[in-house]
Amino acid sequence: MNWSKYKNIATNGVLKNNPIFRLVLGTCPTLALTGSALNAFGMGLAVTFILTLSNTFISLLRKVIPDEVRIPAYVLIIATLVTIIRMLLEKYIPVLFESFGVYLPLIVVNCIILGRAEGFANKNPIFDSALDGFFTGIGCTLAMGLMGIVREFLGAGSFFGMQLMDFRIEFFTSAAGAFFVYGMFIAIFNAAYKAIENKINKKNFALHLEELSIKENN
């Protein structure tokens, strides 16, 4: 087992290449469905499910699908998975199905899914691709969920539908509020990411200098 490789895939999906805050992909459902935490997490989980399976199938068929028709083939596979999710949600969680509205079928053309299919799954083995899909989906779920919690709390005074306070700022439930919260999160996430990266780089540089001085002394 190559743990460092899997660790790398996980950190890439959740932090380094977080699709929402770092790559700014899937913006449309992010802005539209983060008005409530439940919708945001629900959408995130739907994307995770589809991303994991689409990466798995695309990786499985990567040697069979000719390069010339890879995009229509990916769209066929992704559309099938999205339709399955639609059927399952309509049957078992109709509340979530209704609240997703048009954004559920639009997952077919979600850049995150097509991006991972094109950028990772068609070049890597099945297990690695499935892991990449799963962790990218988790990164997406966490990002959307965080935005959903903040927007719901400030805009409706509730947390996952539970009313916590009467005070509310309607702006946060509007489209403009969605853009504002999204921008703030991107700024905070990237600032924190850069700070951590700088700290790690400094630490590595100090270790490197130490190694050099030991070599010189010897």
Add this chain to the structure above:
Amino acid sequence: MTFKEFLKSKTFKCIIVLTTIALVCGGLLAILNDVLYISEEEKTQKAIKKIYGKDMEYTVVQIDEQDKTNKYGQIEAIYAFKDGNYLIQATGIDGYQSGTITAWVVAEFKDGKFNGLNSVSEASNEKQTLMSKFNKDFVNVYVNKDREGVINGKYFNLYDSDKEIGNISSGATKSTNAYNNAVNCALYYIREKLDGGK
């Protein structure tokens, strides 16, 4: 290019691969569609649970063909409950882009007499893009505003008048029209066929 060359060409491989993927996906979806099919009965039960918060026993009311349509739209289905109330699924016409809105309307009956609307909610729509405008405040107008007027023969329209009760969602006037028509369609049937135990 000869037929043999075509069979060995990349074009042929592309066609075969895409067709195979499409057939496998189509077959899988056909099977799942059968397994996960939601029957009309199930849909009705879900709608009832959404409105009442619990499962309710009901009987399907047969609608005569000539009574199915009126100037406001079309009656899709009617269900009678043990408590004397009716659940009516009605489609209102003249919405945005000549589309329609189908609504669930619960009519309350007391001693066989119509006693106002208990609840109104959307079932489905065609071509309407601003359904999110119809929030709780909007549908509550059908239930609470001028209940006496509703009992005594008033219909809903965009603006208040002597004979009509106004209900409008600004920015979605056309869709409001279809929503009002759906409720009016149910009201028309109630007054013509159900009120007074007809």
